[in-house]
Amino acid sequence: MLIIQISDTHIVEPGELAYGVADTDQNLLACISHINSLSPKPELVLLTGDISNSGKREELLYAKSLLERLEAPYYVIPGNHESRDDLWSVFSTKSCPARVDGFINYVIDKPELRFIALDSTHAGQPGGKICPTRANWLDQQLAKQPDKHSIIFMHHPPVKCGVPETDKDGFIGIERFTEVIKKYSCIKAILCGHIHLQAHIHWLNTIVSIAPSTQMPLVLDLSLPPESRFYLDKPAFQMHYWTKEQNLISYPVSIQANQTSYFFDLAKNM
Ligand SMILES: [Fe+2]
Ligand SMILES: [Fe+2]
Structure with a gap:
């Protein structure tokens, strides 16, 4: 089973550039074209x-x-760049199938895997938040089938990523959220975005896997924060492959135009 994760597309209005430089719509279209061609x-x-x-x-x-x-x-x-109300008004109910207690929380239940969408936004703030209402809802969903392999997806990583500019924003409610995650061994990964860098962190009994931004990777600086900066990069996304052996493998994908491939068997390249 192939799962695609796209994050931090930062789409602006048609004809505009994000931050005056990033044609984020074109990068997203390149990702979509590549994803549609996958086998x-x-x-x-x-x-x-x-x-x-x-x-x-x-x-x-x-x-x-x-x-x-x-x-x-x-x-x-x-994510922190949009409100849950606006997201709901545009994407419900096909791509945002349910709303619970006002939060964009829902479950997509597939035979092999359960996907749990968790709204980690804190209105008006850049950092993440899982309030008791959201943590309790997550607990209840996991408790329905505690042994079913599950993936949680949410915008904010619940752990510090070593990046000063996002680490300083914090994550409210981490204590209760940690309690819930610790209760279950079925959580194969927590898929996040927000950092604009691909990173994987072993946390409690699971992996926090952070996808790249489709176009604007952060300039990584682990020292105390200078001004936050980004590069313009090739279209990128994350691919997750759930195998018959029930392992989740995550591959980064970076799309290069007109890329040539070669056989490892040199004779075949002649
Ligand atoms: Fe972002
Ligand atoms: Fe964000």
């Missing part, structure tokens, strides 16, 4: 937040018009 076909595509750059409804509507080109079903959760 085997992905079962679903998860968008882990910051879909829009400033949360304007026009940006979200434009993002939706691009994402509708995906052949696989796709699902969205909010």
Whole structure:
């Protein structure tokens, strides 16, 4: 089973550039074209937040018009760059199938894997938050089938990533969230975005796996924060492969135009 994760697309209005330099729509289209050409076909595509750059409804509507080109079903959760209300008004109910207590929390139950969307946003703040309501909802969902292999997807990583500019924003409610995660051995991964860098962190009894931004990787600086900066890069996303042996393998994908491949058997290259 193939699962695609796209994160931090930061789509702006048509004809505009994010931060004056990033043509984020073109990068997303390149990702979509590549994803549609994959074999085997992905079962679903998860968008882990910051879909829009400033949360304007026009940006979200434009993002939706691009994402509708995906052949696989796709699902969205909010990042700190958009409000859950706007996301819900644009993407419900096809790509955002349910809302619980106002939060964008829902479950996609497949025979092999359960996907749990968790809204980690804290209105008006850049950092993450899982309040008791959301933590209790997660606990209840996991308790329904405590042995079923599960993937949680949420925008904010619940752990510090070593990146000063995002670490300083914190994560409210980490104590209760930690309690819930510790109770279950079925959580194969927690898929996140937000950092704009691919990173994998072994945390408690699971892996926090952070996808790259589709275009704007952070300039990694582990010293105390200078001004936050990003590069412009090739279109990128994350691919997760659930094997028959029930292992989750995560591959980074970076799309290069006109890339040539060669056989390891030199004779075949002659
Ligand atoms: Fe972002
Ligand atoms: Fe973010």
